[in-house]
Amino acid sequence: MSTDGTGVVIAESATPLPEGVHLPIYMDNHATTPLDPRVLQAMMPYLTGIFGNAASRNHAFGWEAEKAVEKAREQVAKLIGASAKEVIFTSGATESNNLALKGIAEMYRERGNHIITQVTEHKAVLDTCKKLEKQGYRVTYLPVQADGLIDIEDLKRAIDDKTILVSIMYANNEIGVIQPIREIGALCHEKGVLFHTDAVQAVGKIPVDVQKDNIDVLSLSGHKIYGPKGVGALYVRRRNPRVQISEQINGGGHERGMRSGTLNVPGIVGLGAACEIAMNEMESEAKREIELRDYLKAKLENALDYVHVNGNMDHHLPGNLNMSFVYVEGESLLMGINDIAVSSGSACTSATLEPSYVLKALGLGDDVAHSSIRFGLGRFNNKAEVDYVSDKIIDVVQKLRELSPLYEMVKEGIDLSKIEWAAH
Numbered sequence: 001m002s003t004d005g006t007g008v009v010i011a012e013s014a015t016p017l018p019e020g021v022h023l024p025i026y027m028d029n030h031a032t033t034p035l036d037p038r039v040l041q042a043m044m045p046y047l048t049g050i051f052g053n054a055a056s057r058n059h060a061f062g063w064e065a066e067k068a069v070e071k072a073r074e075q076v077a078k079l080i081g082a083s084a085k086e087v088i089f090t091s092g093a094t095e096s097n098n099l100a101l102k103g104i105a106e107m108y109r110e111r112g113n114h115i116i117t118q119v120t121e122h123k124a125v126l127d128t129c130k131k132l133e134k135q136g137y138r139v140t141y142l143p144v145q146a147d148g149l150i151d152i153e154d155l156k157r158a159i160d161d162k163t164i165l166v167s168i169m170y171a172n173n174e175i176g177v178i179q180p181i182r183e184i185g186a187l188c189h190e191k192g193v194l195f196h197t198d199a200v201q202a203v204g205k206i207p208v209d210v211q212k213d214n215i216d217v218l219s220l221s222g223h224k225i226y227g228p229k230g231v232g233a234l235y236v237r238r239r240n241p242r243v244q245i246s247e248q249i250n251g252g253g254h255e256r257g258m259r260s261g262t263l264n265v266p267g268i269v270g271l272g273a274a275c276e277i278a279m280n281e282m283e284s285e286a287k288r289e290i291e292l293r294d295y296l297k298a299k300l301e302n303a304l305d306y307v308h309v310n311g312n313m314d315h316h317l318p319g320n321l322n323m324s325f326v327y328v329e330g331e332s333l334l335m336g337i338n339d340i341a342v343s344s345g346s347a348c349t350s351a352t353l354e355p356s357y358v359l360k361a362l363g364l365g366d367d368v369a370h371s372s373i374r375f376g377l378g379r380f381n382n383k384a385e386v387d388y389v390s391d392k393i394i395d396v397v398q399k400l401r402e403l404s405p406l407y408e409m410v411k412e413g414i415d416l417s418k419i420e421w422a423a424h
């Protein structure tokens, strides 16, 4: 034992860590990503000397800030195939989703009151829909299939003459599945319905193009793409069709009246820089992450039985792997790997540990959902970390299963089909 200088006792590990491994290991890049040092560098001048208000029209401080904001607008637009005028800066994707759904619902109320979304959306979409339901809107929540994808036929059937908006996420933040966005967009355009997508997990990771993908409104966030927290954007199509959004925050008419408030200049500069880096490096980085992800998956599958992957792996984000370790108690598993930052198939809602609603929507039982782990690989993960993480998980899962009576019964060939554990 030794102390870290502040009196905190640190246990010394028995064996030195391999090169490239520093504990704790961060492998939760769908929750947030670290700031890329190049992004910080781009932001620094705007956190110090260049502090002007981008709305100050009559002096150089304002002009300089505005110039930086407009450059960032171009950088964001370019990454998604939009034009700069179609990009509205917000405080993040939660706000973007709220603005898109509430802003369209309010603006197009005369035309209809029906909105279509699906069950594995982020809470920023689902909770907004719940709120709109209370205000008299009708919302259809499409189911997903066992692989996490929606069935386009379900969507076709759900659209009626009162439908004003379809909101389907580009890629899921838990299971990494990529929805058939281009087909959904084409269907919406054919039916004259607006199409919004929460593309937080997709933008910067896989090619996203609002033209080719037939997207009318799109949400993105800075801190999921190695940019700063507290900044995001909403793409709003200006032609074919021209989308109108009713503003949700009043006060000064910034962002073409759609989102008032003094602009977060350093944040916006950071978001722009993050988009430019993603644009340049996406292809090689996706390839690298897929290799790491498949290596992790193969190692776990080769060493352990009764593990399965959640979500369609053919339509999948490069850095995502969601796996269930059946016959292992979720909380014990997480406690056993407490030097690794990953997400579990449980969500803390108030005091109780609820199984993930996304995994439940795929048909997983509560116990299997709790035994699931989401690995979120990112730009700063390396192979040595993947080795450490996989070895550790294999070790902990094997030890926990030695203590599991259910696992013993399965090993002995006892039919567990009537026991909930075996439901999946």
Ligand SMILES: *Cc1c(COP(=O)(O)O)cnc(C)c1O
Pocket (backbone or CB within 6 Å): 030, 031, 091, 092, 093, 094, 095, 122, 124, 169, 171, 172, 173, 198, 200, 201, 220, 221, 222, 223, 224, 230, 231, 232
């Ligand atoms: C993180 C996330 C959000 C919320 O974004 P914030 O910028 O943190 O508000 C919305 N949707 C998805 C899919 C996300 O992963």
